[in-house]
Amino acid sequence: MSEETYDIAIIGSGPGGYRAAILAALKGRRVAIVEKADWGGCCLNRGCVPKKDWHHTAQLIAASRNFAKRGIAGTLSAGMDAAWEHQEGVVASVQESYVDYMKRLKIATFEGTGRFVDTHTLGIVGRDGDRTLKAEAFVIATGGRAHVPEPFVAEAGKVLTSDMLFDSRPPAGKRVAIVGSGVVATEFAFIFAMLGKEVVWLARSEPLRKIPFSPQARGVLRDALARHDVALRKVSGFAAVDTSGDGVRIKLTDGDKVEVDWVCLGTGRVPYTEGLDLDKVGIECDEHGFVRRNPQLQTSQPHIYAIGDVASPEMTANHALSDATVAVNNIVDGRGQAQDSAWVPLAVYSAVELARLGMDEDAAEDEGLEPAVGFAAFETSPRALGQDDTDGFVRLIGDMDSGALLGGEIVGSEAGELIHLLSLAPDRDTALRWLASGRYNHPARAEELANATETLASKWGLADAILR
Numbered sequence: 001m002s003e004e005t006y007d008i009a010i011i012g013s014g015p016g017g018y019r020a021a022i023l024a025a026l027k028g029r030r031v032a033i034v035e036k037a038d039w040g041g042c043c044l045n046r047g048c049v050p051k052k053d054w055h056h057t058a059q060l061i062a063a064s065r066n067f068a069k070r071g072i073a074g075t076l077s078a079g080m081d082a083a084w085e086h087q088e089g090v091v092a093s094v095q096e097s098y099v100d101y102m103k104r105l106k107i108a109t110f111e112g113t114g115r116f117v118d119t120h121t122l123g124i125v126g127r128d129g130d131r132t133l134k135a136e137a138f139v140i141a142t143g144g145r146a147h148v149p150e151p152f153v154a155e156a157g158k159v160l161t162s163d164m165l166f167d168s169r170p171p172a173g174k175r176v177a178i179v180g181s182g183v184v185a186t187e188f189a190f191i192f193a194m195l196g197k198e199v200v201w202l203a204r205s206e207p208l209r210k211i212p213f214s215p216q217a218r219g220v221l222r223d224a225l226a227r228h229d230v231a232l233r234k235v236s237g238f239a240a241v242d243t244s245g246d247g248v249r250i251k252l253t254d255g256d257k258v259e260v261d262w263v264c265l266g267t268g269r270v271p272y273t274e275g276l277d278l279d280k281v282g283i284e285c286d287e288h289g290f291v292r293r294n295p296q297l298q299t300s301q302p303h304i305y306a307i308g309d310v311a312s313p314e315m316t317a318n319h320a321l322s323d324a325t326v327a328v329n330n331i332v333d334g335r336g337q338a339q340d341s342a343w344v345p346l347a348v349y350s351a352v353e354l355a356r357l358g359m360d361e362d363a364a365e366d367e368g369l370e371p372a373v374g375f376a377a378f379e380t381s382p383r384a385l386g387q388d389d390t391d392g393f394v395r396l397i398g399d400m401d402s403g404a405l406l407g408g409e410i411v412g413s414e415a416g417e418l419i420h421l422l423s424l425a426p427d428r429d430t431a432l433r434w435l436a437s438g439r440y441n442h443p444a445r446a447e448e449l450a451n452a453t454e455t456l457a458s459k460w461g462l463a464d465a466i467l468r
């Protein structure tokens with residue numbers, strides 16, 4: 001059995017593990033990374049990347065409904081088969097570039113399952129035999145897996161998790177039940193409808209209940225979904241699922257029955273720590289299965305860090321990527337940097353894009369702060385009007401005392417891009433001034449951020465703090 005020694009060994013190659021490996025190698029460290037399945041993890045193979053590929057097709061179809069006003073004739077349609085093939089090509093190309101970049105940075109890559117042998121030794125069981133490696137620091141980035149609640153049982157062709165959706169070509173049946181009200185269900189309800197499916201969206205609560213989007217944001221989402229005939233049917237619960245014969249029959253707890261061709265579950269993800277032997281090295285998980293860590297992202301073993309879905313309840317690629325930066329800064333430079341998850345942007349891609357970060361007004365008041373809201377709607381934006389796409393707004397939460405930026409929400413096309421203007425601002429104390437005095441391209445959606453700072457300045461008496 002061969003044994004090698006590294007500065008940092010990383011388990012899992014999703015956005016968290018991959019980013020940690022790249023950053024540590026760029027900082028001159030000897031890095032090993034272990035992956036048991038597909039390079040790139042959930043995000044690249046079964047999450048953000050293929051989902052956004054499908055979302056783009058969905059948006060093109062949705063936009064085509066306004067084409068007649070412009071004298072563009074004809075109707076467009078899209079199908080899931082072609083969409084599935086398209087994402088396969090995109091994923092393969094991104095994966096190739098990831099693997100190539102790791103090779104160029106001389107990162108040692110191992111295909112196999114990692115597990116702790118002791119606090120400085122990782123065992124790897126792989127296709128090319130077993131080996132162990134030693135490292136001074138470790139990063140656990142093993143991600144999560146789809147949660148399948150009773151009475152559902154995952155079954156190919158009938159009841160699919162989002163992982164199964166991308167692992168092989170989805171079933172042909174047209175009538176699909178989407179279960180859940182979280183991000184996965186809210187995104188796929190729109191995407192599937194635009195890809196020609198007849199969507200039956202079943203959930204126990206309103207869409208995106210867990211994320212503190214404002215009532216205005218929820219209203220824009222609801223209207224945009226309705227415009228595309230996508231509506232959530234609120235149900236009391238799920239009593240039984242029958243997959244015998246053709247199709248799937250779902251019995252609801254109120255006795256009603258729903259019959260569909262197949263089901264797509266968006267019923268949450270849970271952290272994945274199976275087979276890591278964490279107990280051997282004294283690392284604990286919380287009651288939900290997330291690896292316990294401190295704000296510097298260290299587990300109870302200070303040289304073993306935990307990042308991304310395996311430890312972060314937000315479970316987004318954005319959080320995994322940001323965790324990677326914090327962990328590597330702390331391992332390599334000993335910075336003792338604390339992660340501030342609230343300032344990592346979150347974006348949802350549905351009939352409209354919704355993005356947010358930081359505090360909402362309630363959270364600010366809970367902290368004893370005095371929040372004020374700066375608002376600008378896209379309905380008067382020359383860029384949005386020219387695109388026939390005026391849904392949404394920019395909402396900035398400022399602190400009445402200091403003029404600091406406390407949080408922000410952007411709803412509408414390109415919200416997932418525009419949110420970077422908030423997350424990349426040099427610091428929160430000066431962010432509003434920075435946005436107000438910036439140089440903008442015209443006409444552009446980004447200008448609405450500057451307009452929102454002006455509402456704060458004039459309406460809330462923050463002119464001195466913002467317009468200096």
Ligand SMILES: Cc1cc2nc3c(=O)[nH]c(=O)nc-3n(C[C@H](O)[C@H](O)[C@H](O)COP(=O)(O)OP(=O)(O)OC[C@H]3O[C@@H](n4cnc5c(N)ncnc54)[C@H](O)[C@@H]3O)c2cc1C
Nearest residue numbers: 012014016036041042043047114143308309315316317318
């Ligand atoms: C349908 C869908 C769409 C999504 N869209 C978005 C989006 O638009 N934006 C966003 O921010 N987030 C999105 N997410 C969430 C995002 O995919 C995850 O938050 C992200 O992938 C987590 O990254 P990670 O590095 O923590 O783990 P993962 O990406 O889950 O990667 C973990 C890796 O570790 C490997 N592994 C596990 N155990 C071992 C072991 N013992 N040894 C070796 N390897 C191991 C796994 O095989 C896996 O490849 C989406 C998720 C889903 C399901």
Ligand SMILES: NC(=O)c1ccc[n+]([C@@H]2O[C@H](COP(=O)([O-])OP(=O)(O)OC[C@H]3O[C@@H](n4cnc5c(N)ncnc54)[C@H](O)[C@@H]3O)[C@@H](O)[C@H]2O)c1
Nearest residue numbers: 149180181182183184185266267268269314315316347348
């Ligand atoms: N754009 C993004 O950033 C993005 C996109 C997709 C997924 N993700 C992440 O992936 C993770 C998984 O997403 P998700 O939407 O599956 O999870 P979620 O936790 O957001 O939502 C889970 C849904 O399943 C429902 N549910 C749970 N148990 C149930 C039961 N027994 N019966 C009926 N319904 C039940 C919940 O009520 C909820 O509506 C999330 O943490 C999310 O942040 C992020």
